[in-house]
Amino acid sequence: MASPPKTAPVTTRDFVGMKAAGRKIVVVSAYDALFGRLADEAGVDCVLVGDSVNQVMCGEPFTLSATLEQMIYHGRAARRGVSRALLVIDLPFLSYQVSREDAIRNAGRVMKETGASAVKLEGGAPMVDTVRALVDVGIPVMGHLGLTPQSVHALGGYRVQGREAEEARRLERDAASLEAAGAFSIVLELVPAALAGSISKARTVPTIGIGAGPGCDGQVLVLPDLLGLNDGFAPKFLKRYASLADEVRGAVGRFGDEVRRGAYPGAEHSF
Ligand code: KIV
Numbered sequence: 001m002a003s004p005p006k007t008a009p010v011t012t013r014d015f016v017g018m019k020a021a022g023r024k025i026v027v028v029s030a031y032d033a034l035f036g037r038l039a040d041e042a043g044v045d046c047v048l049v050g051d052s053v054n055q056v057m058c059g060e061p062f063t064l065s066a067t068l069e070q071m072i073y074h075g076r077a078a079r080r081g082v083s084r085a086l087l088v089i090d091l092p093f094l095s096y097q098v099s100r101e102d103a104i105r106n107a108g109r110v111m112k113e114t115g116a117s118a119v120k121l122e123g124g125a126p127m128v129d130t131v132r133a134l135v136d137v138g139i140p141v142m143g144h145l146g147l148t149p150q151s152v153h154a155l156g157g158y159r160v161q162g163r164e165a166e167e168a169r170r171l172e173r174d175a176a177s178l179e180a181a182g183a184f185s186i187v188l189e190l191v192p193a194a195l196a197g198s199i200s201k202a203r204t205v206p207t208i209g210i211g212a213g214p215g216c217d218g219q220v221l222v223l224p225d226l227l228g229l230n231d232g233f234a235p236k237f238l239k240r241y242a243s244l245a246d247e248v249r250g251a252v253g254r255f256g257d258e259v260r261r262g263a264y265p266g267a268e269h270s271f
Pocket of ligand 1: 049052053090210
């Protein structure tokens, strides 16, 4: 990483400060104490317990079936590993869309039961009052615009959003409204680079891009994706920084081979 991360715990205020200072924000989605700790030790600014856990770790086809209990379970686990990075937990589908009261109750449970510092929720204009209501009771909110996976069926698949002029203007308005409602940052997913760059320039709060080009104020990738563990997933925006799926298959294969040959355990592993 270019500049050394600060050692004190990262706060939502720091996010805005990092943008003002021109320092790129590094975010990974991770779901447990082990990988949360490794990401934290590597100096990321934020660990997001994304509802992508439902697909990446639980094998579900979509994020929609993720539950509040599931997010709290993974949030608590990640909390035990993450000590410096900002810990943000995704609010799952239908935990915040039905009513503002529901949203406060469910986001409040996430905060109380996981020890996270913020929640993330998806959507623009229809979610603005909910974001304001959460911020008003002291729950920091990260917004999420562009391809919002909880709306994948309504959007007709995992497609780049904002290619058409009208759609692009709507994304710009949504980003402005989320900022006005008090969101401390906004994820932009699968948005053309030029549009994401201009939205980022127009906003005071940082944008965190995924498939949204280099003009965003920070970048997020799902940790098992960037590690090459989730090797069945290969979208254009993903860069793999390791090939751990091959490592895992190789190591487990060697273990199996040694067990079958009677080479493991040896005397040095026995009592
Ligand atoms: O669920 C998730 O991990 C996310 C990030 C990819 C932004 O929403």
